[in-house]
Amino acid sequence: MxxxxxxxxxxxxxxxxxxxxxxxxxxxxxxxxxxxxxxxxxxxxxxxxxxxxxxxxxxxxxxxxxxxxxxxxxxxxxxxxxxxxxxxxxxxxxxxxxxxxxxxxxxxxxxxxxxxxxxxxxxxxxxxxxxxxxxxxxxxxxxxxxxxxxxxxxxxxxxxxxxxxxxxxxYGPRQDPHGEAGVVAIFCGRLARGERATINGDGEQTRDxxxxxxxxxxxxxxxxxxxxxxxxxxxxGRETSVNELYRLLCEKAGRDLPPRHGPGKPGEQLRSCIDPALAGRTLGWRPETDLASGLKETLRYFGAL
CATH class of the missing domain: 3.40.50.720 (NAD(P)-binding Rossmann-like Domain)
Structure with a gap:
């Protein structure tokens, strides 16, 4: 096609x-x-x-x-x-x-x-x-x-x-850590440079x-x-807090870099998580890469491993 x-x-x-x-x-x-x-x-x-x-x-x-x-x-x-x-x-x-x-x-x-x-x-x-x-x-x-x-x-x-x-x-390889980028890319870029990351708010906000x-x-x-x-x-269909995400990245990268906490972003969603069941039934699609494995591949791309 x-x-x-x-x-x-x-x-x-x-x-x-x-x-x-x-x-x-x-x-x-x-x-x-x-x-x-x-x-x-x-x-x-x-x-x-x-x-x-x-x-x-x-x-x-x-x-x-x-x-x-x-x-x-x-x-x-x-x-x-x-x-x-x-x-x-x-x-x-x-x-x-x-x-x-x-x-x-x-x-x-x-x-x-x-x-x-x-x-x-x-x-x-x-x-x-x-x-x-x-x-x-x-x-x-x-x-x-x-x-x-x-x-x-x-x-x-x-x-x-x-x-x-x-x-x-x-998230994953090739994501730009600059500008309006995903938090995974931002954290990976900082870990690759040996820098502490800043988490907005208390870090308990969740994403899928x-x-x-x-x-x-x-x-x-x-x-x-x-x-x-x-x-x-x-x-x-799984929620992960920003705090947990950063902890996993530090663990995978072998870095001991406690995060800083800055002010929360006004209007930021506290929780976000979506159900992929319909895609499984109709498209035959299901997520195959668990978070730990995907983060490891992303860290490797950013040179943090």
Missing amino acids: RVLVTGGAGFIGSHVVEGLLGGGHEVAVVDDLSSGKQESVAEGAEFFRGDVRDGCGEVFREFRPEAVVHHAAQIDVRRSVAEPDFDAEVNVLGTLRLLENCLKSGTKRFVFASTGGAIYGEQDLFPADEGHPQRPISPYGVSKLTGEKYLHYYAVQHGLRYAALRYANV YVYVGDVARANVLAVEGDAPSGAYNIGT
Whole structure:
């Protein structure tokens, strides 16, 4: 199958590209390299430098994808609050223009990188399944939910098959420890340099950490499978506190570097955890990498082992 991966030079997207190539698919990548790195694109994938805000029409005309895996996005929650118009331009209009080009080029399948925590907001139930109330509290969460609603429209009106993959907190090799990055990458970078990390608040806030290799496999299954169109949680269903996460990383790295504690972030979710059971029943996907093993691989990538 010919698969176009937007954001395929980025952290998650580059792993998805590798998974698709390993499955024998023909892959093209489009990325503006604002955060991705061209050297992260696996050999064998065709690379186009471009911006999803223009819909990537030239790439569609040249490559004629049968499926699109859409990871290019504005992912900085803080920037979405400061610049909601920019967030919407990238995440809403960019997605919409890609969908319009799917219609024009005859693309039949669309896999969308969505979010679990930011869509559900403060949870009523733990872990949250896909039927949990959707109460985003940031423009980023609103934009991802809007993308899902557009996907439903295109499925009903135009027959486009889609999977919106609602990710938990993805971590693993190639994650950028600078800027709006996952806490695992930040901690690993500090441990590699022999520096103590700062934990916001008391550190008892929890997240569901899912390994990037497992996330890439979910994307491949969504491209190849025949699951009904809809949203699927991609997480582990297990909560881990920031304190416990840091303790595990120090233990694996053999470092004795007690953390500092700084002020908590205003509005930060206290708990976030999503239920992946539906993905297991429909996509045939389950997380295979336990947290200890995934952290070890991540530490090795950052040179902390």
